[in-house]
Amino acid sequence: MADILCVIEQRGGAVRKGANELLTAARQLADQLGGRVDALVCGAGPVSGLDGLGAAGADRVLTATHDGLAQYAPEAIVATVQSIAGQYAAVLVAATATGKDLAPRLAAAIGAPCGMDVTAVHAENGAVRVVRPVYAGKAIQTLEFSGTAVVAVRPGAYPAVVSGKAGAVESIAVPAFTARLTVTGIAAPDKATLDVAEARVVIAGGRGLGEPQHFGLLEELAAAFGGEAAVGASRAVVDVGWIEHGAQVGQTGKTVSPELYIAVGVSGAIQHLAGMRSARTIVAINRDKDAPIFKVADYGIVGDLFEVVPALTAAVKAAKGQ
């Protein structure tokens, strides 16, 4: 029992981004245990992006196809995983909204312990260990599991590593299952924006913006990053309706770990830090040199955001050759 199963998320017949990061975690764990990595993709028909799974670390790609899998169908995925779970040391999923819904169901179905939102997973004397933030990121817990464990890996915790290798593709059966929940669809938000939890770069705005329309400055900066950046916000501005709730970063909003987090006019309250302190690089722009955000920022600029942000936007555009 040294093999790792990754349950890969797909939506609308395409592998979701984040699969490669998950496979990096799985690959490292499998190498420590001396096992292989299987990637399971459940869908209603052919799924695009399977080639990339081999290159990202999967030794085998298992496809499970069933008409009932056109939308997220937890019972079908649980039944499929349950039919093969006995062979694995760990079942890994990405800790996305869907992954977090799925992981505990899988755990209960196969009688395994479940570690959610882990930032690191490794093997020690054959047992799976995970590191995960608790108490809203105010503490870090290390857990050891005995037997097969279900582990939901936080997006952004592992880099995607791509080789030239391909994984063998095999199909497996979806066993009989009872669909108890019917998912009817996903309505996209009015504006097609990148989710802060998924973006490589997050530009977060706070009360310092002064007025809701000044979020436009941040959108321009985000656009300069060319589709990799999302606009986030502090709760103070979400609560007064300057931006939708989905953009809120922090203890009662989203937890993000992008490669780059730029906090603009955000003071850096403890509840805000809870959602972004694990970002790889933090930049703060604030006119108050004593603002707490500077204590966690790698790089700070003290100054008026209305001056600094447009200059930064122009510099990023120039650097990206736009």
Add this chain to the structure above:
Amino acid sequence: MKIAICLRRVPDTTAKIAIGPSGTSIDETGVKFVPNPYDEYALEAGIALRDAAGTGETVVVAFGGDAVQETMRTALAMGVDRAVHLQGTPSADGLANARVLADHLRDGGYDLILFGKVAVDDYGQQTGAMVAELLGRPCATAITSLVIEGGTAKVTREVEGGVESAHCALPAVFTCDKGLNTPRLPGLKGIMAAKKKPLDIIPTTAGASRVTILSLALPPERQAGRIVGEGAAAVPALMAALTTEAKVL
């Protein structure tokens, strides 16, 4: 409609966290404990549904030490009808705790079992969906809306890039997210009434655990960074740092 709400007692979210002598749990000295904030959405949903139906019962259930009784009184003060204290020591293994709750809830005749989406202490994010799986009931997690018509529940939940809609038959299990409703505050009348509401105590033991907490530690302090400069004039210095040091551009 008979509705159960599972409740957990957690440190106040503004509490400063210090590590206790065991090195695997927090130092509770001086920490104020409150009902888990996400459970308040579950309590509000349960109370409102019962009131809208004009009939039925809401029951708050907590597995834990005696201190949870005080936490459940808050739920009773909000308007829940009665409380069940599954008296015992919760496990580090969320599945062991889910089994305790599922065993109690299985034959309770509940149309709806509500949870918070996450307990803000251990961030387990698993109990509700596990209980649903153990009971073989439909489940949706982290719901932000809930409409019940006849024997069917319609829910929405936030997923990356949109809002997912789903429906299922009752009896069902849901975990509740911010946005579902605005929890009521217990009034003085409610607080007085809560003292007289029934609170049953059932001694309970969690089964075997497959999880060991090896350590609990404070997060590494982020290296205090540096102020690269003031105003727009500092932008080139920032760009240089992001390009050559942080390598994020």
